[in-house]
């Protein structure tokens with residue numbers, strides 16, 4: 403890619419809206435300079451309202467194939483655990499080409515919907531019979547290929563999954579996920595080598611699946627075993643999981659992690675839905691990110707995150723699309739906020755004195771960057787040129803003053819306001835549509851057709 407300079411009518415720079423901004427991008431896709439455009443020449447006049455792309459901090463790419471296919475109840479009391487049964491059927495039927503096609507579709511939809519980086523919590527490792535591939539990192543390679551097809555920034559988090567539950571052996575449905583810690587370390591090393599070769603700008607982290615599926619002793623040692631990169635873990639998504647953990651380990655999952663695993667700013671606790679007041683404050687104080695997936699949590703009937711006390715305590719949060727039931731950054735933020743309002747029967751509970759939209763977007767930019775370990779979330783020198791351009795000319799934004807824009811984006815206009823998206827300086831979305839959508843969607847729909855017939 404050639405170095406370039408883009409001129410925007412407005413841009414979110416230094417946590418303020420500035421008019422007439424020129425952004426210089428080098429041939430590696432990094433921002434080198436941001437300045438007022440007036441008086442400069444040699445730029446590509448984009449216009450529009452530029453803001454940083456948001457990092458999607460939690461995704462299982464293959465699950466895009468089952469979005470909407472587990473919405474038919476078969477008995478009263480359907481819950482997360484019955485959804486998981488369908489997920490296992492899907493996970494165990496997909497071949498490598500299919501996983502790549504489905505994941506690429508998810509990533510393209512992310513770029514169209516405001517996400518420019520994704521943290522892939524990657525737990526599908528083995529072939530459908532549960533045997534290791536000739537190259538154990540085969541499916542990690544498919545995730546990398548999907549990221550390259552789409553142009554999205556990638557933080558790859560190979561997942562350690564060793565057990566069927568606390569103190570329980572793995573079930574047949576989990577056969578593609580399972581590694582003991584020694585096999586996992588080999589897989590992680592092979593993935594590291596592959597990533598350095600194929601996508602050196604990507605970030606490698608690690609993801610012990612949860613306290614139910616990774617051995618607690620391994621979780622306690624994980625930060626020492628893998629001394630660099632982000633650490634993500636599912637925690638306290640379900641009451642049943644909290645109760646199981648309390649019975650087996652004598653502590654609720656978040657408390658156990660805080661006491662035993664050295665949770666700090668490298669960590670992202672996905673969901674962290676069911677916390678006591680003490681856990682909420684303690685997690686905030688440690689500087690870890692709470693990885694919220696509000697649309698998935700709503701779809702699965704998980705519960706609601708304790709937003710107001712966590713933010714009051716200075717906690718960091720970001721958003722992820724997890725099960726990919728919907729892929730939309732603005733919608734995740736709106737669901738987060740409105741779920742709190744419904745529970746508390748009050749309005750604007752996350753930001754009593756400020757713009758709710760701005761608090762949500764700023765939080766997601768900052769927490770997403772922290773949780774993915776990437777130089778993103780800012781339009782500034784040294785950051786990757788991940789830029790969303792909102793259509794100012796043909797939307798309500800033209801009639802609104804800048805301090806109203808984030809509220810409009812989150813609560814009203816949503817992702818249909820997105821006109822262009824630059825990922826690492828490459829223009830990947832134009833007129834709201836990704837350049838590779840047609841070819842990738844055709845491959846994806848072949849998979850979807852087959853699955854819809856079998857589930």
Ligand SMILES: [Zn+2]
Nearest residue numbers: 462523636724
């Ligand atoms: Zn998840």
